[in-house]
Amino acid sequence: MDMARGHIDTTHTDDPFVAEYDGVCGGYPVIGKMRFPVRVVVEAHRQLGDVEKIAERYPQLTRAQIRYALDYYAANPRRVDEDFERNAAVYREYVKASSLPWRV
Secondary structure, three states: OEOOOOEOOOOOOOOOOEEOOOOOHHHOOEEOOOOEEHHHHHHHHHHHOOHHHHHHHOOOOOHHHHHHHHHHHHHOHHHHHHHHHHHHHHHHHHHHHHOOOOOO
């Protein structure tokens, strides 16, 4: 376990579906080696509510990958929720910076 980051380093596992890699998507869970955040699948499920609709929206994902990502979230909600919060914080900073007057 990487105590500084609070999560297990899964960069060398044989898990074909979900892993965490330093420097990829902030080190948060992604689907396999695709760099596709689990957070995106969870958000799509919240919006669409159906694996088939998610598969239509993201044809690069298999239904098994989608289900596994949702199962991963069910088992590890805190880790994925950290990724949601990190992205929300980055967005808030972007909006804040965008509203500042430009300096010449």
